[in-house]
Amino acid sequence: MDRRTYLKSGAGVVAGGLIAGCTGGGDGEGSTATEASEATDTEAGTTAEGTESMETETETEESVVPSKVVIGSDIPYRPFEYETAAGELTGFDVDIAKAVFEGELGVEYEFKPTSFDSIIPSLNNGNFRIIMSAMTINDERAEKVDFSDPYFTAYQTVLVRKDSSISGKEDLKGKVVGVQKGTTGAGAAEGLKEEFGGDLELKQYDQINGAFQALMNGQVEAVINDNTVNAEFADQQDGVVFLEGEGAAAEEGENAPPYLTLTVENYGIAFRQDDDEFREQVNEALAAIRESGEYDEIYSEYFSG
Template structure:
């Protein structure tokens, strides 16, 4: 069986098992007032297992990544919570939060204003650097604003923060639009197609570029964009956090426990260590 086939099979199996267990037990985490009566409350954590290195399946088909290992470290610190990790397609993550099937989504989510209307978010654990990825011979060495990319073609995935920024730009500049080609291609295929000239650029984070586009044979380069500009003009939140379903039992207690553990992991250097392990640099927040 090929690597991709094994991964697809595992994702399907995990999803079926997860949904089956949920169907039998009702709302995820509904084991009762775990924080109040001494019982351990199960917290169902959903992830799309992409993008790498935030969340992914390794060569042994084990779920790992920066987001995942942070929650495993939190799990060790919090006695009355137990994390059950499940894999689902990205669109299903939000549907699961809406229904209460999933208590938490761990998928490098930006806590933007639209999402905060529907979900709670933990304290942030990472601050990203956004930018564009272009071919090394493209002649693009600096991007002062998205207007510099007007008329160029880029892949967009519905629902992603990156795509929402581009859509917002197009709404603000109808006469200088960026050509968004919506796709369900995986990230590696997107970067391969960029190298082949099928699109003009990718709009992403530096660490995602490092995970998919930094391969020497692709001859791609990352050009950063000022984060303050993106925040001011498009309301972008460059910090990532875990999304929490408002249907989670003992929600306030769960969030307090996780946030306290995150603060401890920042203080003892665990977040920095994990960031350097997965990204090669310290992008963790809060920094001590």
């Protein structure tokens, strides 16, 4: 996938729907008195057996690809999932879900708002079928969930105020940095703190908007978060900019963006570890929208470069 680094205005759509009912099964019995009744009962038994087989097949198909996919997601997280002023859910993940589930698999979908720091336990508790929430694939998470093939590449970046004295990574030493709980941005900040010998203070927020507001209010001096989400905020606020400098993207030989990158990451859709067949179906659907060009059309709605 092209490494595109700048954000432009986005628009999206949402789909919802009703849950289709599951079928139930039953057996028939008969008593025999004559040859005729025995034949009738034999035919009835065959019919009942056939019905049971058909119902089992229906139930199996329903368990693999449900009639409605409930998706756990941390909302708001622009531009991946957020509500418009009119209360409509939109974003890159929302449009990808529409293309994959409604377009390719022919099923309904619904996003269920969930705090990011508890989203994996909520998935494994059965509160929803999958996670689509700009979630980075990493080893720690892969011990608890299985991921789809990657569908997006992102970088952990640093946002500062324009009037800040911070002009490079080393200037972050001794500063207060805002992050969102449970994210790889928080992990990147912890790594930076270790690199600085502990000389970095972290403030963690339930949602990224809290960290952004703290930056504007002067409660933190920088925010570490995904590049596209930082870019969306910077596009709306004239007083903030990316911290410049080379970093992980350049070191890995990526087509590096023109700002400091602390990590290079890939997003995936998370599944429970017993959901292999459904994950395979979703991987095929992701491949199909890439091949058809629909993925690139959705991408261009939210990102450019």
